[in-house]
Amino acid sequence: MPALVEPAPPRTKLAVEGLEAWFGATRALHQVSLSVPERSVLAVIGPSGCGKSTFIRCLNRMHELVPGARATGRVLLDGEDLYSGAVDPVELRRRVGMVFQRPNPFPTLSVAENVLAGFLLNGAHGDRREVMERCLRQAALWDEVKDRLHASPLSLSGGQQQRLCIARALAIEPEVLLMDEPASALDPIATAKLEELIHELKARYTIVIVTHNLQQAARASEYTAFFYLGELVEVGRTDQIFTTPRSTRTEDYVTGKFG
Amino acid sequence: MSGRRARQARDLAMTLLCGAAVVVALAPLASLLWLVIARGLPGLSPTFFVARPAPVGEPGGGVGNAIVGTLFMVGLASLIAVPIGIGAGVFLAERGDGPLGRAVRFTADVLGGVPSIVVGIVAYAVLVIPMRRFSALAGGLALAILMVPTLARASEEFVRLVPSALREASLALGVPAWRTSLRVVLRTALGGIVTAALLAVARAAGETAPLLFTALNNQYWNVRPDQPTASLTVQIFNYAISPYPQWHAQAWSAALVLLLLVGLLNLLARLASRDRVREGGA
Numbered sequence: 001m002p003a004l005v006e007p008a009p010p011r012t013k014l015a016v017e018g019l020e021a022w023f024g025a026t027r028a029l030h031q032v033s034l035s036v037p038e039r040s041v042l043a044v045i046g047p048s049g050c051g052k053s054t055f056i057r058c059l060n061r062m063h064e065l066v067p068g069a070r071a072t073g074r075v076l077l078d079g080e081d082l083y084s085g086a087v088d089p090v091e092l093r094r095r096v097g098m099v100f101q102r103p104n105p106f107p108t109l110s111v112a113e114n115v116l117a118g119f120l121l122n123g124a125h126g127d128r129r130e131v132m133e134r135c136l137r138q139a140a141l142w143d144e145v146k147d148r149l150h151a152s153p154l155s156l157s158g159g160q161q162q163r164l165c166i167a168r169a170l171a172i173e174p175e176v177l178l179m180d181e182p183a184s185a186l187d188p189i190a191t192a193k194l195e196e197l198i199h200e201l202k203a204r205y206t207i208v209i210v211t212h213n214l215q216q217a218a219r220a221s222e223y224t225a226f227f228y229l230g231e232l233v234e235v236g237r238t239d240q241i242f243t244t245p246r247s248t249r250t251e252d253y254v255t256g257k258f259g
Numbered sequence: 260m261s262g263r264r265a266r267q268a269r270d271l272a273m274t275l276l277c278g279a280a281v282v283v284a285l286a287p288l289a290s291l292l293w294l295v296i297a298r299g300l301p302g303l304s305p306t307f308f309v310a311r312p313a314p315v316g317e318p319g320g321g322v323g324n325a326i327v328g329t330l331f332m333v334g335l336a337s338l339i340a341v342p343i344g345i346g347a348g349v350f351l352a353e354r355g356d357g358p359l360g361r362a363v364r365f366t367a368d369v370l371g372g373v374p375s376i377v378v379g380i381v382a383y384a385v386l387v388i389p390m391r392r393f394s395a396l397a398g399g400l401a402l403a404i405l406m407v408p409t410l411a412r413a414s415e416e417f418v419r420l421v422p423s424a425l426r427e428a429s430l431a432l433g434v435p436a437w438r439t440s441l442r443v444v445l446r447t448a449l450g451g452i453v454t455a456a457l458l459a460v461a462r463a464a465g466e467t468a469p470l471l472f473t474a475l476n477n478q479y480w481n482v483r484p485d486q487p488t489a490s491l492t493v494q495i496f497n498y499a500i501s502p503y504p505q506w507h508a509q510a511w512s513a514a515l516v517l518l519l520l521v522g523l524l525n526l527l528a529r530l531a532s533r534d535r536v537r538e539g540g541a
Binding site: 060062065067090091092093094097098100102104105106107108117118121122123165168169172 | 442447
């Protein structure tokens with residue numbers, strides 16, 4: 001027996017087994033299987049239309065909200081199958097938060113109310129000023145908005161709005177954070193802030209981020225999954241995917257030969 | 260160079276034609292306003308707004324009871340029509356893609372095209388005959404039937420304008436679909452829906468035909484739903500067809516009051532929609 005110096009293997013937070021997603025008769029995902037360790041960042045990359053967004057929308061059961069859409073297979077969150085029928089998708093979405101491609105704050109609520117929207121819209125009242133401030137600080141937005149908490153979120157810049165949406169997702173204390181191209185509508189400075197933020201958030205959350213930006217995937221993630229035409233071509237440690245990919249298609253994509 | 264001349268000439272001709280079309284379109288409106296103001300204004304006095312009608316030959320008299328009656332019946336109609344109309348609109352926008360939605364939409368469109376006098380007959384058959392009396396309730400019901408289809412289709416349009424990104428944002432926070440519809444979608448569309456409701460109310464306030472044989476008319480004050488009730492429109496009608504010049508003058512003044520009331524409602528609707536635009540553009 002070797003000495004007990006090896007770190008314990010990271011616990012699996014999310015495991016996907018044989019996931020297939022359909023839009024009507026069209027299959028958007030073919031037999032996807034992978035797992036995400038707790039408190040790590042998985043980047044999902046691939047050309048447009050390869051099923052990246054569909055994949056992460058299956059992880060909080062947002063996919064099935066599209067008329068005619070369905071998913072089969074298993075998605076295990078802490079070992080519990082989200083598609084077993086025993087899981088309530090409304091409860092699930094409080095455990096798996098989501099940030100969308102375009103910032104989508106609620107225009108009828110103030111900045112502060114947006115952060116607490118998960119409580120307010122569910123009819124919960126009470127003073128949650130501390131929660132609001134903590135989430136805005138976590139989202140690196142507090143200093144920029146602390147003097148206009150009651151302003152309309154539409155008065156914020158795009159990057160600020162996106163961080164507001166992240167604060168809103170953090171307020172319901174999810175275990176997993178899904179991000180669907182969160183930086184695609186942001187300028188380089190806002191993008192850099194967002195990446196810094198992701199780096200800090202992974203100490204607490206398990207993050208799955210879809211991105212078109214390969215540098216971003218390389219910088220921000222520990223693991224990378226490459227999708228092509230609805231199939232998971234390759235998944236592994238990010239440095240391995242970018243330096244010694246097993247598949248030639250992955251190599252072609254990460255070296256910029258297509259995509 | 261001749262090509263350029265010809266082009267400029269065509270440009271001028273089109274500009275003149277369009278300008279003439281604007282004048283022709285605005286002339287009836289301007290003459291209508293002018294006629295109503297010129298003939299109605301002399302009869303207006305503070306007592307005209309608060310007094311009830313006076314018999315022929317007696318000086319004074321007003322349309323106070325008719326103003327109250329119109330507001331009362333439009334209020335009753337709104338109580339019935341606003342929840343049903345908005346509810347149907349939200350249903351059509353959120354769940355209206357199936358056969359039931361198509362049926363509701365078709366019904367609303369057909370109902371919206373029914374002449375208002377026919378709606379009055381229906382209210383007469385449904386309420387006036389069984390109750391054996393004309394009543395504000397029957398008038399309110401007739402107006403409500405007229406308001407529901409416009410409200411439903413307008414609400415549907417405004418709810419459909421709410422970006423699906425907001426719906427998704429709410430659902431992704433673990434907010435159930437029904438709460439999302441109510442607290443995000445409906446709340447965001449509210450400015451537009453309020454505008455639509457005010458316009459529907461303004462339209463109902465100007466209706467005469469459905470009230471003729473439902474609410475009838477009343478020379479006295481009434482705010483009981485089971486009694487005949489005066490309205491500005493029917494009062495104008497009665498005055499206008501009378502043989503007395505004094506009542507004709509009162510009809511013009513009452514028409515001016517009605518115009519002011521409807522204009523005020525339209526103004527409120529514009530203000531409501533402007534607030535919405537400001538909210539969205541800030």
